[in-house]
Amino acid sequence: MWIVTAKFIDVNPNTVDVNNFPLPGEFAPDVPWSARRPQACYVGSVSAMRGIGELVQAAHLLKSPARITVAGSFSEPEHEAALRALPGWARLDRPGHLDRAGVAAVMEQAMVGLLTLHPQPNYCESLPVKLFEYMAAGIPVISSDVPLWRGIVQSSQCGVCVDPFDPAAIAAAIDYFVLNPQIAQRMGQNGRRAILEQYNWQTEAGKLLRFYRDLEARLATKGKRAAAARG
Structure with a gap:
């Protein structure tokens, strides 16, 4: 039972969660793992609360050759301007807002997907679409250590959870997957399997x-x- 059902079932027992899970075919992982670049990706709206500051700091701390693709539009232009002055910005690729085909193409090339949103109440009680899209794309996930998300990531064995306020922990997780492609591929396959079977x-x-x-x-x-x- 998801949190939404738990909230409303006492009001009306005729309650059911219908979750915005992906169509598996939309993110079919067609690119061979050996052809993927040392790349982490974040796809979605870009803001401070969604962890962009920590991602830029993490980029500066990377020890592997990894780069971070941030695909999406900034909702805070002033914050973007401040981040551009940080040394980690040079290791970001910014394709901007993408359509669905563009999002799938970014995930096809990446070795790991990023979901390091700050643990705000509205995030902690939701099922983020990008988590399941990363899983559908067959890439492992680096997720904020939010209990609801942690349960999905751990039960599916499809990634790791980190403190979203710790750029060093985010960088270490990116390096781990980039430098251990067999582990990354296996966890990506686990996530893909969970999508096909459940999500x-x-x-x-x-x-x-x-x-x-x-x-x-x-x-x-x-x-x-x-x-x-x-x-």
Whole structure:
């Protein structure tokens, strides 16, 4: 049971979570692992709360040849200007905002996906789409050590969790996957398997359709009882 269901089930037992999990085919990992670059990627809106400052600092601390691709639009221009002055900025690649095909292409080339958002309440109680997109793309995940996310990452054996406020820990995790490609590939495969077996839109669509059918049946029964009471 996800947190959303837990919040509402006491109000109405007819509650179901329908999660925004990916279509596995959209992020099919077609690029051979041997052809991937020493690259970590972050895809999504870019802001201080989403950990961009720590990523720039981590980039400066990397000991491997890794670079960090940050694909997305900055929501805080002043913060971006300040980060550009830091030495780690030189190890960032900034393709800007991308369409869905562009996002998939970035993930196809990367060796690890980054999800080091600050543990704000609205993040801690949500299932971030990019976590499951990284998994669908067959790349391991470096995630903030948020209990809900940690449970998914650890149970799927698809990455590691770090303190999102610790640039050294983020850099060490990136170096670990870049310098150990076999481990990175295995964890990426684990994540992909979890998507195919559990965290996919087909599963969620089936859940939603079952909910509609159950609701329809309950309404029909209620209608029959009301008609019988009137008769």
